[in-house]
Each structure stands twice: as C-alpha cells, then as structure tokens.
Amino acid sequence: MRLVVAGSPLAAVPTLTALAASEHEIVRVITRPATPQGRKRVLTPTPVADEARRLGLPVLEARRLGEVEPALLPLEVDLGVIVAYGALVREPLLSWPRLGWINLHFSLLPRWRGAAPVQHAVIAGDAQTGATVFQLTEGLDEGDWYARLTTPIGAHRTAGSLLDELSRSGADLVRSVVDDLASGTAIAQAQIGEVTLAPKLGRDDAELRWNEPAEAVHARLRGVTPEPGAFTHSSDQAIKVLEAAIARDAAPLPPGAVRRAGGRVLVGTGTVPLELLHVQPAGKQAMGAADWARGLPGDRDPVFS
Template identity: 60%
Template sequence: MRIVFAGTPAVAIPSLAAVAARHEVVAVITREDAPLGRKRVLTPSPVAAEAARLGLPVIKANRLREEVTERIAELQPDLGVVVAYGGLVREPLLSLPRLGWVNLHFSLLPRWRGAAPVQHAVIAGDAETGAAVFHLVPELDAGDVYAELRRPIGPDETAGELLDALAVEGAALLADTTDALAVGTAVAVPQQGEITVAPKLSLDDARLDLTQPAERVYARLRGVTPEPGAFALLGGERFKLHAARRTIDEPPLAPGAVEARGRRVLLGTGTDPLELVTVQPAGKRAMPAADWLRGAASPTGLVLS
C-alpha cells in the first residue's frame, strides 16, 4: 500500500521502520524542528531524523492545515498511520486516504484515552496495559479497534521503560494490521468498557505527596519518570528523585523525613519508607542518594515536602 505516516517522538520510530519495511511510505509527517538543550539549537524530531536516514520524504508541520492536506492528496495514499504525532487529524484529511487512518495507541482502549496513557496507567497502579491499533475518528481515541496486545506492568517498571517496550511490541502489531488492511481481512470491533482519560502531564503532576501511602508515592514516581520527572521540595527548591525502591519491614519514618540506615538512604511516606537510589539537588547533577547525603551541609534533620 501507499502509506502516509505521522509521528514525532522516538517511540514512533519502531513503527515507522516496521511499516516502511512492508509498504511504500510516500510521506512522513512530523512536527517542526524544536529548540533543544541549553543553547536552544533547532533540532529535527526523532522521526524526522529516522525518515531522513531511510530516505523517505518528510513534511514538517505542527498543524495539519489546508496546504498539508493538498500535498497529501497529490500522493494518493491508501492509508494514513499515526503514532504519537502530537496533533489532530481532522476532515478533510481524515477521509482522504482510501482506507482512512489507523492509530497505534499505548493503552487498552477505552482505558486511558489521551496524550499520556502509559504514565497514567503506572500512576494509577494498573497491573496490566497494552497497545491498540484503532480506526481514527474525530472523537479522541474513540474509533473501533483492529487489534490489541496485553502485557503486565512490572512492579518496578517506570513509564519510560514501559513505553519503550510497548513501542517495539506495538510496531509489530501495527505492521500486521496494515498487512491485513492491504488484503481486506482486517476487522475492527467497537471499544467496550469504562472510559478513562489520560491528559498530558504537567510539572505539578510530578510533585510527590509524601503523606500518601508508599505504594502510591512509588507509583507516581515511576509514572512521571523520566518525564516530567518526580520531585519534592527541599528548602523551597525542587529536589528531583530519579530512582527509588520499595523497602520491606523497615520501621516507619515521618513523611518526607530523610534518614541513613546502613548504606541506604530512606525517605518517609505515609506508610513504609522508600529507599532513595538516584537524586538531583537543585543546581547539581544527578547522583547516588548516599553521595548526596554525605555531602549535605546538615545530613540529619532533612525533610522533603
């Protein structure tokens, strides 16, 4: 088939590669170059860089306006494919490909419709998640589902680790679905179950409430890692928590209290303490928690809030 592929971040790269290996990708739509790093250098999206490596034509657009639709119409695509593009596909572009558009979404629809399904699944403490390939419709993530896969969420898995795994597993699911559409054997079924939404996370979502039970604090920490990045306040400044672990049979600590026990650095919550592994004080690099505590001006009496 002649396929138009729309995607932007690195998690869309496995899907682009899988689809391009089986079909003719006539255009890759991705968001415009964005300033990155301290020097704010304009940098192509990961998908743009991969498309260039594969020798595929690229259309850079943050919004799919009339001029983009006209360019796509000239290509006469059979199918449009979306994987984390970061923008809406509206009419008349939505109906332009002969078979419409399909979207690879990283959740078990209709649970966690929206921009951050993996993060919300981890934060909520879901035991299972997956990926779904569905027919794109105007309503957000509401189309009929062609195929899905399921996988457990590991007890220590971060959202970043989970998303990386789903990106690879989902790419194979997407490629198989495009093959089925090409030969006319694909069948889509309506979504069933409770609808939950997964809006994009803000920095406020990444602040840990250390008065909550340890399992909820740990779930949020994992769910916002690596982005936006878990933090608490220390002396009024943002103190990042890059990695932590659950503890077993440790005496409780007051919520937010930091204490060294042997070689470990423990952080109090509303129930059991967590073990801090990697932290980043304001204005400093990420470091092992034990190194940070040894170098703290007052290693006793430290409290995060």
C-alpha cells in the same frame, strides 16, 4: 498499499521502520518541526524526521496537519498511519485516504484515552497495560479497534521502559493490521469498557506526595520517569528523585521525614518508607542518594514537602 505515516517522538520510529521494510509504499512522512534543544538551543529534528531521512523518505514538517493539506490532498493514498504525532487529524484529511487512518495507541482502549496513557497506567497502579491499533475518528481515541497486545507493568517498571517496549512490539502490531487491511481480512471491534482519560502530565503531577501510601508514591515516581520527572522540595529547593525502592524492612517514619541509616537514605510515607537510590539536587549532576546525604550540612536530617 500507498501509505502516509505521521509521528514525531522516538516511540513512533519503530513503526516507521517496520512499514518502510514492508511491501507497502510510504509516499510521505509527516512530523513536527525541529525545535531548539539543550542548553545551546540547537535546532533539532524529531526522531521520526531523522529516521525518515535515513530511509530516504520524503518528509513534511508541520505543527498541525492542516498546514500541509495542499501538499497531501492531491496524492492518492490508501491508508494513513499515525503514532504520537502530537496533533489531531481533522477533515478533509481524516477521510482523505481510501481506508482512512489507523492509530497506534499505547493503552488498552478505552482505558486511558489521551496523550499520556502509559504514564497514567503506571501512576494508577494498573496491573497491565498494552497497545491498541484502532480506526481514527473525530472523537478522542474512540474508534473501533483492529488489534491489541498486553504486557504486565510490574512493581519496578518505569513509564519510559514500558513505552520503549510497547513502541517496538506495537510496530509489529501495526504492520500486521496494515497487511490485513490490504488483503481485506481486517476485522474491527467496538471499544467496550470503562472510559478513563490520560491528559498530558504537568509539573504538579510530578511532585511526590509523601502522605500517600508507599506504593502510590513509588507508582507516581515510576509513572513520571523520565518525563516530566519526579521531584520533591527540601529547604525550598527542588530535588529530582530519579530512582527509589519501597523499604518494607524499615520502621515507619512521618511523611516526608528523611533519615540516614546505615548508608541508606529513607523517606517516610503514609505507610512504610521509601529508600532513595538516585537523586539530582538543583543545579547539580545526578548522584547516588548516599552521596547526596553525605553532603548535607549538620546532623539534622531534612524534611521533604
């Protein structure tokens, strides 16, 4: 089939690579425009743009798909494939490909419809998550689904590591569905179950709440890692918390209270403490929590708020 592929971040690259290696033809790749990155604000293409150019595929950059309608509508295309493009597909482009569009979504739909499904699944303490390939419709992630896979979340995985795994296994799932659509053997099923929403996370979502149980604090930390990144406050300064573990062997502490004990840095929660492993104080490089604690002034331990 003749395909158009839309995507932007690193999570979309495995699908583009897999489809480029298939018997199908990618006639256009659509991605978001290059953006300034880093301290020097260097204009940087999306990972999908880089991969498409490496593969020698024609690329269109657009903040919204409507911007490239004139370039797309004259093309004869059998199927659109979208993975984390970052914008909605509206008419007339929605019904422009002969078979419409399919979407790779990183959740077990209808659970966690929206922009940040993996992050919300981890924060909520879900036992498992997965990926779903479904038919794109005008509604938010509402279309019938063709295929899905599941994976356990576990007690230690971060949203970043799960998304990396799902992007690679999901690419094989997409390729299988595209093959089935080409052969006419694909079967779509209606989404069944409770609908939950996964809006984009903001800074407020990333602030750790020490009065919650240790499992909930740890789940939030893992769910916002690496983006937008967990943080807390000490003496009105923000501290990024990069890694921590539940310290079930430690005595309870008041929520937010920090204790240095035997080379460990413990923080109280609503239940047992968390042990800080890696942090990044404001304006400094990431470091081990014990190194950060050694640099604290005086003998008084701080309190996180």
